[in-house]
Amino acid sequence: MGNRRISPDLKNCALDLWECGWDRSDICSALGISSASLYRWIQLFNEFDSVVKPPSPLRGRPRMITLAALTAMKEIYNHHPDSYLDELVWFLALHHDVVISKSALHDNLRKAGLT
Numbered sequence: 001m002g003n004r005r006i007s008p009d010l011k012n013c014a015l016d017l018w019e020c021g022w023d024r025s026d027i028c029s030a031l032g033i034s035s036a037s038l039y040r041w042i043q044l045f046n047e048f049d050s051v052v053k054p055p056s057p058l059r060g061r062p063r064m065i066t067l068a069a070l071t072a073m074k075e076i077y078n079h080h081p082d083s084y085l086d087e088l089v090w091f092l093a094l095h096h097d098v099v100i101s102k103s104a105l106h107d108n109l110r111k112a113g114l115t
Contacts, residue, residue: 011041011051065108069096
């Protein structure tokens with residue numbers, strides 16, 4: 001059986017049959033599903049109260065530069081406004097363990113309103 005999208009209605013039906021005391025093999029053969037899917041839906045329902053897994057709260061790319069690093073760079077700019085990007089790249093690498101290119105740093109600083 002290959003991967004296919006199974007509707008939440010069918011998943012709920014399988015769980016209802018499971019709750020009614022049906023045997024695993026009978027549910028799987030009647031609905032045309034695998035036992036691994038049935039067990040996964042039971043686990044999802046027990047964990048989230050739904051047969052559909054909730055979306056991940058993580059969206060998009062993670063930020064390369066943390067707020068602490070941006071704040072530190074803002075302080076550097078306030079004290080040394082003539083700092084070069086390559087100096088800031090070294091500062092981030094040494095003090096914040098952030099490896100970033102000069103162009104990516106420039107984009108981040110521009111978006112933060114520091115240039």
